[in-house]
Amino acid sequence: MYGWNDCILYVDLTKRRIWKEPLSKSLREAFIGGRGVNVRLLWDLTKPGVEPLSPENVLILGTGPLTGTIVPMTSRTTITTKSPATNLYVKSSMGGQFAGELKFAGYDHIVFLGISEKPAFLWINDDTVELRNAEDLWGFDVRETDSAIKRDLGDRDIRVTSIGQAGESLVKYAAIMNSVYNAAARGGVGAVMGSKNLKAIAVRGTGKITVRDPERLGEAVSKASEDLKERAAHFEYGTSRGIVNLNDIYSMPSYNFQSGYLKDGHLLAGPYLAEMGYLKAKRAQVGCFGCPIGCHLYNVVEKGPYKGYAVGPEYETSFSLGFSTGVADPEAVLKANELCNIMGLDAISTGVTISWAMESYEKGVLTKDDTDGLELRFGNAEALVKIIPMIARREGKIGALLAEGTKRAAETIGGDSWKWAMSNSKGLEISGVDLRTFKTRMLTYSVNPRGPDHLFHEVFPTPERVYEITGKDPSQLELAEGIPPPEAQFEGAFGSVIGLPTKVEAQIARWYEDRFAVTDALGICKFSGNAIHLNAGMMSEMFSAVTGVETSPEQLLFVGRRIYTLERCFNIREGFDRTLDDLPWRIMHEPADWPGISPNSKGKVASPEIVHEMQDEYYKIHGWDLKTGWPHRDTLEKLGLENIAKELETMGKMP
Amino acid sequence: MDNILIVDYEKCNGCQYCMLVCSMAHEGYVQMSRSRVKVYKLESEALGIPMLCEHCDEPPCIPSCPVDALGKDIKSGIVSIDLQTCTGCKLCVEACPYSAVRMNPDGNKAFICDLCGGDPECAKACMPKAITWVEAKPSAIWMKNHCTDKRVEAMERLLEV
Ligand code: SF4
Ligand code: SF4
Numbered sequence: 149m150y151g152w153n154d155c156i157l158y159v160d161l162t163k164r165r166i167w168k169e170p171l172s173k174s175l176r177e178a179f180i181g182g183r184g185v186n187v188r189l190l191w192d193l194t195k196p197g198v199e200p201l202s203p204e205n206v207l208i209l210g211t212g213p214l215t216g217t218i219v220p221m222t223s224r225t226t227i228t229t230k231s232p233a234t235n236l237y238v239k240s241s242m243g244g245q246f247a248g249e250l251k252f253a254g255y256d257h258i259v260f261l262g263i264s265e266k267p268a269f270l271w272i273n274d275d276t277v278e279l280r281n282a283e284d285l286w287g288f289d290v291r292e293t294d295s296a297i298k299r300d301l302g303d304r305d306i307r308v309t310s311i312g313q314a315g316e317s318l319v320k321y322a323a324i325m326n327s328v329y330n331a332a333a334r335g336g337v338g339a340v341m342g343s344k345n346l347k348a349i350a351v352r353g354t355g356k357i358t359v360r361d362p363e364r365l366g367e368a369v370s371k372a373s374e375d376l377k378e379r380a381a382h383f384e385y386g387t388s389r390g391i392v393n394l395n396d397i398y399s400m401p402s403y404n405f406q407s408g409y410l411k412d413g414h415l416l417a418g419p420y421l422a423e424m425g426y427l428k429a430k431r432a433q434v435g436c437f438g439c440p441i442g443c444h445l446y447n448v449v450e451k452g453p454y455k456g457y458a459v460g461p462e463y464e465t466s467f468s469l470g471f472s473t474g475v476a477d478p479e480a481v482l483k484a485n486e487l488c489n490i491m492g493l494d495a496i497s498t499g500v501t502i503s504w505a506m507e508s509y510e511k512g513v514l515t516k517d518d519t520d521g522l523e524l525r526f527g528n529a530e531a532l533v534k535i536i537p538m539i540a541r542r543e544g545k546i547g548a549l550l551a552e553g554t555k556r557a558a559e560t561i562g563g564d565s566w567k568w569a570m571s572n573s574k575g576l577e578i579s580g581v582d583l584r585t586f587k588t589r590m591l592t593y594s595v596n597p598r599g600p601d602h603l604f605h606e607v608f609p610t611p612e613r614v615y616e617i618t619g620k621d622p623s624q625l626e627l628a629e630g631i632p633p634p635e636a637q638f639e640g641a642f643g644s645v646i647g648l649p650t651k652v653e654a655q656i657a658r659w660y661e662d663r664f665a666v667t668d669a670l671g672i673c674k675f676s677g678n679a680i681h682l683n684a685g686m687m688s689e690m691f692s693a694v695t696g697v698e699t700s701p702e703q704l705l706f707v708g709r710r711i712y713t714l715e716r717c718f719n720i721r722e723g724f725d726r727t728l729d730d731l732p733w734r735i736m737h738e739p740a741d742w743p744g745i746s747p748n749s750k751g752k753v754a755s756p757e758i759v760h761e762m763q764d765e766y767y768k769i770h771g772w773d774l775k776t777g778w779p780h781r782d783t784l785e786k787l788g789l790e791n792i793a794k795e796l797e798t799m800g801k802m803p
Numbered sequence: 804m805d806n807i808l809i810v811d812y813e814k815c816n817g818c819q820y821c822m823l824v825c826s827m828a829h830e831g832y833v834q835m836s837r838s839r840v841k842v843y844k845l846e847s848e849a850l851g852i853p854m855l856c857e858h859c860d861e862p863p864c865i866p867s868c869p870v871d872a873l874g875k876d877i878k879s880g881i882v883s884i885d886l887q888t889c890t891g892c893k894l895c896v897e898a899c900p901y902s903a904v905r906m907n908p909d910g911n912k913a914f915i916c917d918l919c920g921g922d923p924e925c926a927k928a929c930m931p932k933a934i935t936w937v938e939a940k941p942s943a944i945w946m947k948n949h950c951t952d953k954r955v956e957a958m959e960r961l962l963e964v
């Protein structure tokens with residue numbers, strides 16, 4: 149077989165049984181791999197209403213058919229399960245070196261069932277797969293786990309995926325990490341792994357990956373590489389650079405979304421960290437498997453109370469652990485980043501949850517008694533660094549409270565604190581964009597099946613793109629030409645000044661989400677942008693050349709839509725309806741009118757009316773019912789999801 | 804030799820893309836153990852050290868071979884292994900100070916970088932320019948030696964961890 153290994157590895161942790169099954173042709177064709185095959189397996193292998201942290205939940209890791217070929221940037225592993233944070237669908241994806249090694253070992257997906265009686269880790273040595281005792285690893289952080297496994301098994305080329313203390317303590321936003329610093333962070337996938345008593349997966353693969361048409365693939369890769377080289381030049385310092393500009397225009401969410409500015413916040417961005425001598429090199433410098441771009445920073449703090457080293461920080465880390473908590477001290481933020489990494493926490497949810505606690509403390513809803521004596525105020529760097537390990541181990545009153553995430557913590561503490569809990573009704577903490585000033589993302593963050601973040605459709609509509617998306621309708625040309633560049637879109641200019649018709653907003657969202665699903669199914673990194681990820685023609689060319697399954701861009705995007713729709717169906721099966729497609733209360737009701745904000749953005753909220761209007765259009769073009777938000781039967785049938793429709797119908801979940 | 808390969812590990816991001824293209828170019832498929840360059844990694848410190856044949860002026864591997872399978876072409880300067888003669892005894896693997904000789908996974912023969920016959924694929928693929936293929940001017944030769952020494956030092960540390 150070309151590209152794929154035709155193999156799913158099943159591990160029943162309860163019965164300690166390990167077996168292989170082929171990745172069937174129907175599954176490959178309907179869902180490709182990675183995120184796609186994962187969601188289909190999740191649907192089949194869990195029963196409705198499954199408890200996320202029970203033995204009945206499954207944990208699925210998936211790679212794509214392009215990983216292990218010369219297509220650059222194919223490092224992604226998608227992890228799929230039912231989320232303990234939201235009680236809904238979650239997929240979380242990580243880069244690092246794991247996916248390639250797993251492919252070379254001969255597997256496409258791993259499915260974990262049941263729960264191990266004692267702490268265990270899975271050791272995959274090509275064909276030999278065994279569960280090993282991990283009692284001596286339990287309590288180790290991710291870095292210690294990684295080196296202990298490599299040392300004990302005597303091979304430094306082993307690649308390790310593991311949880312840290314946070315996953316062991318079932319923190320609702322615990323991450324799964326590989327190559328030490330690469331996180332599948334969102335939605336508490338690490339807690340699911342912890343609940344299964346599974347500390348780590350170690351893999352060594354020495355096999356080969358063959359492709360159907362090397363010459364054709366070579367041509368496509370050369371073309372993409374040219375584009376990537378150009379792109380890489382614009383992406384020095386990886387994701388972290390955007391911070392400077394956003395902070396300068398008062399659009400960088402700070403103080404738990406009460407402001408758009410943090411004094412000295414630019415110091416948390418790559419160029420400044422490099423200037424101050426914290427970075428290994430004056431550019432982004434750490435690459436995932438097969439990624440010559442290497443978007444990650446590597447930092448070292450040589451002395452002082454915050455001494456340490458780690459990969460990062462990313463844009464989102466600096467947002468959540470720095471801007472949102474009001475901490476602009478680079479050394480403290482670097483330490484906080486390191487702690488999240490090695491203890492295995494989602495940096496977004498960690499920072500946003502701590503910010504919620506800081507605001508609650510300043511408003512008197514939380515007292516010193518609740519915080520175990522910590523002065524939990526915005527800007528308190530020492531408290532920030534102290535509290536992260538407490539969360540990871542659920543230590544003290546405050547550690548246990550914050551380990552539950554903002555939604556549950558606000559329910560426990562009560563008062564008005566839910567109003568500044570920055571998660572939506574699904575229960576996931578929001579990522580770092582102020583939606584009040586970014587209209588298209590009000591829509592995409594609200595409908596995202598896992599919760600309000602950017603990785604199901606990170607929209608940056610350029611004029612050319614909107615023209616393309618609206619079907620090159622000449623009457624739209626003028627509109628398209630009026631669209632400001634992406635940087636200005638952040639400033640609110642996009643939504644409020646241009647005021648694109650809601651129908652166009654809906655089309656933009658869908659244009660992106662199809663491509664995002666395909667990208668995740670193929671195992672490609674979204675940082676490849678227009679070179680691969682947003683270029684359906686390139687993806688279909690590469691997919692066809694690698695697998696020999698001749699597939700047009702349209703067919704590929706159709707698979708993307710099938711994947712995205714099935715994810716929604718899973719949520720519906722688990723109790724979802726339209727009321728959960730919303731945004732954090734503050735974003736919908738409290739205007740952005742802090743000092744310094746641009747007049748375009750002043751007074752703006754993502755009002756329920758605007759969001760609903762966009763959603764109506766969006767549901768309509770999808771063929772979903774406006775009242776429930778559920779897909780109609782013919783929508784599912786058109787996508788080849790007849791049996792899903794049947795199951796939903798039996799449950800009374802057909803509009 | 805008109806050109807030389809300079810490998811500066813301080814620019815290497817550890818992605819191993821060079822290994823993918825090296826294997827693909829020589830074998831028509833990807834298998835990491837068939838890449839003629841190997842990127843040694845210390846993931847906790849985000850370190851990648853690409854090691855490959857330096858085509859030394861006085862290659863210690865050549866005298867180490869009991870059957871004279873290794874040789875250096877005087878004109879091109881390229882060191883190569885005669886696969887017909889190689890018995891797979893691994894003495895050259897031990898003799899090479901650059902961890903550059905590896906064993907072919909099935910044939911049990913030694914293999915090394917062949918500079919892709921004068922058009923190195925890895926140098927073309929490496930975007931951070933950790934591997935470059937440059938004209939063999941005296942300054943470049945100095946740089947090559949300097950970078951090689953740095954890698955040997957870094958490898959010593961990596962092997963200790
Ligand atoms: S762009 Fe960044 S995240 Fe993506 S594969 Fe490369 S290094 Fe990893
Ligand atoms: S391609 Fe370049 S950056 Fe990547 S591992 Fe090889 S030498 Fe290092």
Ligand code: SF4
Nearest residue numbers: 825916918919923925
């Ligand atoms: S020069 Fe050619 S043979 Fe040598 S390591 Fe690079 S790609 Fe491989």
